[in-house]
Amino acid sequence: MVKQSIVALAEHLTRSTRSIPAFKTTYKNMLKDPSKKYKPFIAPHLTERKWPNNRITKAPRWLSTDLRDGNQSLPDPMSVDQKKEYFQKLVSMGFKEIEVAFPSASQTDFDFTRYAVENCPDDVTIQALVQSREHLIKRTVEALSGAKRATIHTYLATSDMFREIVFNMSQEEAIVKAVEATKLVRKLTKDDPKQSATRWSYEFSPECFSDTPTDFAVAICEAVKNAWEPTVENPIIFNLPATIEVATPNIYADQIEYFSNHITEREKICISTHVHNDRGCAVAATELGLLAGADRVEGCIFGNGERTGNVDIVTVGLNMYTQGVPPNLDFSDMNAIKEIVERCNKIPVPQRAPYGGDLVVSAFSGSHQDAIKKGFALREKNKAQGIKDERWRIPYLPLDPKDIGRDYEAVIRVNSQSGKGGAAWVILRSLGLDLPRPMQIEFSNVVQTNADKLGRELKAEEITNVLKEHYNYNNEFANTIELIDYDVQKFGTERRILKANVKVNGKEQNIEGTGNGPISSLVDAVSKLLNCRFAVSNYTEHSLGSGSTTQAASYVNLTYKRESDNEKCYKWGIGVAEDVSDSSVRAIFSAVNNAIRSGEVSVN
Template identity: 25%
Template sequence: MVAKSVASLPSVDGAALLERVEVLDTTLRDGAQAHGISFSLQAKIRIALELDRLGVSFIEAGWPGSNPKDEEFFRAIRDYSLSHAEIVAFTSTRRKGMKPEEDRVLAKVLDAETRWVTVFGKSWTLHVHEVLRTTLEENLDMVYDTIRFLREHGVRVIFDAEHFFNGYLEDPEYALKVLETAVEAGAERIVLADTNGGMLPHTVYRVVREVRERIKAPLGLHMHNDSGCAVANTIMGVLAGAEHVQVTVNGIGERTGNADLCQVVPGLELKLGVRALENPEGLRLLRRVSRLVYELAGLQPNPYQPYVGDNAFAHKAGVHVDAVLKTPRAYEHIDPGAVGNQRRLAVSELSGAANLVAWARRELGLELGKRDPRLRRALERVKQLENQGYSFDNAYASALLILMEELGARARPFRVEAWRVVSEGGPQGSRSWALVKVAAPGGETVLAAGEGGGPVHAVDEALRAALARLLPGGAGAARLIDYRVTLPGAVRHTASTVRVEVTLTDGSSAWTTVSVSDNIVEASLDALTQGIEYYLLRSRLRQQASTPATRAPSG
């Protein structure tokens, strides 16, 4: 690999940065060991295909011989053609007192028919004596024999030195002897693992620099996050000369997880100018891959996750919003689109006029002055509602409806006059039926019914049926995609008050509305009504606009 200097970053101890670093993703192996996560076979295939599209160099997909699902994956993935990544099987060194050709687990690894295999072995004398309960020399033989056996069968080997940093700090000569044995046996990558996750960045940097003086094979890093430093440790290891990094999507893994691919890769590519992905456009897929893994793992996405989280580029304080709209660099360390994310402007009691002005321009094509008294009145209403338990951090559509009302341009296209919901349960499950009475501005009313698996589903169906008869186009293409209920902590007057947020989409964009009530169905219906009203309002304004920006209605 050719070294190069990065003008914007000074060298560390005179070390030149590498031009290229390999990424091995172990989401399907180490990530799948996280508590509460179990990927199905189809989920593993979907993730592997997306990781290949992203452009990682290696996908460590499982441990043949440890469970039938992993063995089935290695058979199934042969039916797919990958563009960038090598599929890698994972295994341990041979068992003590046994020849490699007698070890059934190693036979299963060969059956996986991957060109690369990761072998992990002990490099900490504590583990050799207390876990393996064998001699230091026998451990070296286990490392050598396993790698040599695989190499003789035409398999290329990545050697993971388990607990290397702990081992090196206690007995550096033995830890280095393990690495030298692996290189002698034919390993092509030597990975230093902080398996306990307790190292700090300055130690990682020093150790990697020292190991580079003795080991000439490419060095890699496998960092766990028990000290909260997995990403920092990985970056510091690269600065010290590591050429290979092992990560998981969203940092999932044993205990507190591993180094997060979604932070390590943009850190390398965007901050250090070190290429990490085979696909030059891969970074823009980062948020998409993050969301897919959350979904298939059954986890809620972390909104505060750097780079790809919902809040990574969300601005709430009015001063921040005003500045970022003038100069994005003022409060954004990178362009959100570089990692497939986008800027989000929250509307809240902390916000200034700049937030609403920006949303009105972006969503409705309206140009407003920040000193417009109607804008100030809308902000005051937002703040009053937040004091009652509303939250507009996500629900900018509700805030824009308030603004349009103050501008005299809301022109409510319909009004819900009455509703009723009946639910019942039984051996066949629960069902709900709803009646909704909707009135048009001219006085015409429609009563419609709906049926669903729950009261909110039923009332949504009834509302849409009524609007389909009352308005041309009804609710149009708007459909419900998310529904959330919370108990607003700021509201103390009743324990039954709930806040409902609904998110709708028309296929090209999504928007969220919010309502608060002592009755969950009432709050749900109000939020749904707002969501559809916002869709109709935005569609009308966009049809009327002859240019991308239109002057706001005069007061």
């Protein structure tokens, strides 16, 4: 019989699966064999690379290019007033090098460059980008004249594809053009006695370095260096940009290390990275570039930039910070930084953006919430015991939110997926109540039901209101039986007798009960009053607050049998008072009134 049933079930399943359409992967637009169209990048040959064993131990020189590269990528570029506000924010964050504009491109950019020159602190270098053309270089020098510290940044595309397709230029012609531009900049800046009040620096970018034969990148930069004649005190900046990410970050690191090892007079050179995010690896490529010998990082706050964006300086900087390395940039008010960036760029910061996104310090998953809650609980326990440990060790949170100006209220957020730890955390942070574990489990189900009903996460205020109403917090929501006063006296060596005056539906009544303590005596008195035998199955208490404002919080779980079917039931109650005895009494009445409100216990 069993065998026949199994056979019948198998036949039924076979018939059922025949009705399910077969799905086949089709390549409508994508190629099954992309190697016919796309070729892997050929990396430089390194036999003894050193960067994999290196560590980032200090902050690089930072250059913000938000106002130039970032601004030119915006569908709606910043107004002059917005650029001024943004510039001041960058200065206050600690940026010492800021690329402010492309002053030869428009009068607006020229005027803003003049504003930056005239309002820049003496220790901040103003940088401007310019193409390798004589009239544009002269206009850029004019815009920067009078600055305390200024950098002229020229560039020339050096990859084979750009030279051949865009410029129809040989490698030799490219070197000649780069040297000519360099000599002109030198003539108009550091060699001009009229410009002696400014500390002039020079930056050259072999644009599309990531897609340039590395030997050629070294050769053109060597020629530019010889034309500029840098010093150890004022090195030339060679920006080696991944203008387009064409390979994995490790290959970019190989390119940087190869360049660093083969360029001469390395002590007179500052190697800078400028990584775009075409492959989504800008942060990784930048960090590996630093391991490979780069000295400087160009990027934007939150990674705005052409196409897929520039490297996110917030992420690179705070990655260092969480490894114990000071980034030398101030991210302590992340919300204010984010507000300015979003308002001026008119582009929202993604909610999951590392460090700055609204949700990155928030946990919805029950297991995550439980681990975070335990981490904070251990910190509080160690603090109470006088154990000093300054290390930040909280599961799932590599950065203390307070270090970037955020509070702990948003760390755990509660929706229908959240576990017991999530709701308990919110209650602990909002009301100071450390719910007993069995109560946490029950309350999480109550919260999940409410979240499911609303179809969204619950705010902290909503969660606290749910707790107060569901558990009849301090008898504020159900008060059929109201305590007026009570007195407990000894009865023999181990017994207590409690006499109390209560109101039942507004009418005063005296009750009396005995037990081995105040709680059991009160439970006995209420049991007699309602003709329902209550018993305490769980009792917990803890202090609430500190100093002169300390109160006691008590949690009581009463069991009883339902009148209608004699089934065993239970109800939790919460009481808070200055005295622990009063808080215990309040918790008992909270639970009893909750039982009456549920209809499981009646009042005669």
